[in-house]
Amino acid sequence: MKIVGLTGGIGSGKTTVAKMFASHTNCAIYIADVEAKKLMNSSKIIKDKLIANFGEASYTKDTLNRKFISNIVFKDKEKLAxxxxxxxxxxxxxxxxxxxINNQKAYIIYENAILFESKSHLFCDIIITVFVHLNTRIQRVITRDQSTxxxxxxxxxxxxxxxxxxLQSNYVILNENLEETNMQVQRIHNILTVNS
Incomplete structure (x- = not known):
């Protein structure tokens, strides 16, 4: 079984690409951002440390106060670290x-926006980067998150x-056109499962 790191900048469409891989039953998908959000609400270890470092306002009625945390960390590299x-x-x-629990699958897609930054690429066998031109990414995120x-x-x-x-990836998926993206996903899936 292979661990396949899937990354790309914000707004590149990583999750869309992960869902295309998920259409194959012989792979499992782990979306780090989704799981991190769940853990930030369910893990006592994380909760205690966040309150200790960022204050009581980190949680509202036992739920992570995302806006409060985001306002702190995205303006301060040390706090983000x-x-x-x-x-x-x-x-x-x-x-x-x-x-x-998924070791019978041909491969696992590990989708992580900060795969390299968090050094998570070190336990991946193969790395795929999803690429989209900068202006497209900005527009997608503004529309998706109602951000400025x-x-x-x-x-x-x-x-x-x-x-x-x-430069550090085995494959690059250009995600400008969904039909073409799907063809690229199918091609990589075929390569990943050729001997499984």
Whole structure:
């Protein structure tokens, strides 16, 4: 079984690509951001550390106050690093358990926006980067999250440059046209399952 890291900048369409891979029954999909959000609400370890580092307002009625945390961390690299150092070890442990329960699959897609930044690429056998031109990404995020352009650019500043990711990837999926994206996914799936 192979661990396939799937990454790309915010707004590149990683989740759309992950869903295309999910149409195959012999692969399992782990979306780190979704699981991290769940863990931030369910893990006592994370909760205690976030309150200790960012204050009581980090949670409202036992639910993570995302807006409060986002306003702090996306303007301050050190605070973002602190948040990641609290959340990522728990996500990693959760993912290791996910691997165990899906070890009969041909491969696992590990979708993570900060695959390289969090050093999670080190436990991947293959890396796929989803690429879209910058203006398309900005527009997609503004539409999806009702963000301002400034907010989107702030979040982008905390991610590696696309070219840097592409240079360290085995495959690059250009995600401008869904039909063509799906064809690229099918081609990679065929390569990944050729001997399984």
């Amino acid at each position: 602190k948040l990641n150092s609290i959340v990522h070890p728990e996500v990693r442990n959760h993912f290791l358990h996910f691997i165990k 352009k400034k907010e989107v650019l702030n979040r982008m500043k905390n991610q590696w440059d696309d070219q840097k990711k592409i």
